[in-house]
Amino acid sequence: MGLPSMKKDLDADEAQKAADARKAEIVKAKSLNLSTLPDEDLLELIRQDNETAFRTLVDRHVDRGYAVAYRILRNASDAEDVVQDAFLQVWTRRAVWQAGRARFSTWLYRVISNRCIDLLRRPRIETMETLPELEDDRSDQMQSLARQEASDLLQEAMGKLPDQQRIALVFSYTENLSNGEIAEIMETSISAVEALLKRGRQKLRHLLRNTGGEILSTFTKY
Structure with a gap:
């Protein structure tokens, strides 16, 4: 192997090491302030078994997910179950998440709406929801x-x-x-x-x- 070829290989190795080090620094820095990260970055950390990133993602989307499920089902208990099942899928299937296929919110709404349809089509005894109490403001x-x-x-x-x-x-x-x-x-x-x-x-x-x-x-x- 000639000197030019050896130098080229060494430069490539150094570049790869620098890239790996930079990636590690970014991951470390991001982990310190996860709430500012976009969903895709959180999902990448979740793929690496980062439970804090998972909790951050849940906190970001759980309220809107529940609101959608409740408006479709009109049943608080079922809406909670649907949302819990959806986020359980995020964690249990974290290794196979494919970035770029769809926004996380799109995927989440799709899972929630499909699960809601399953519940609506299930034979059940209809129950009357308790109305929320009004604020005491005469x-x-x-x-x-x-x-x-x-x-x-x-x-x-x-x-x-x-x-x-x-x-x-x-x-x-x-x-x-x-x-x-x-x-x-x-x-x-x-x-x-x-x-x-x-x-x-x-x-x-x-x-x-x-x-x-x-x-x-x-x-x-x-």
Whole structure:
């Protein structure tokens, strides 16, 4: 082996060592302030069995995940189970997570909505959810009651929609996702999402027609 070739190999080795050292420094630095990292970086650390990164990811997404599950299922216990199952998959399948295939939030919503559909299609005895207590504020009590009544009417109507329509409306209205994002989550086309939203709004208008007021007007402008 000639001197030029040896020098080239040595330079390559040094470059690789420098790259490895830099990568180790980045991982160490990131581990000190995980809350500032994007989801993809947290998932990479989770692949390396970093439990702190996993807890950070859970803390970041658990509230919105639960909100979506609850609005679809209208059952607090089932919503908690769905979200727990989803995050359990994150940890147990951490070694096979493929970066770049989808945003984590998209994957999470897809897992949650699919699991919700499974539960909705399961034969079960319907139970009445306990309504949340109103705040003890006498001056605002009538307004709070009106808001609660409107919310109850809307949730009751949403519960009567077909599963796919309800899920599309939840993502559109409560999560403010675009039709493209909803299509990716539901693994369908944008035109199919548009059709689901249109039919869902029409069904809600029919269900809410006798209630009048603010709720119905929300769905008549589309």
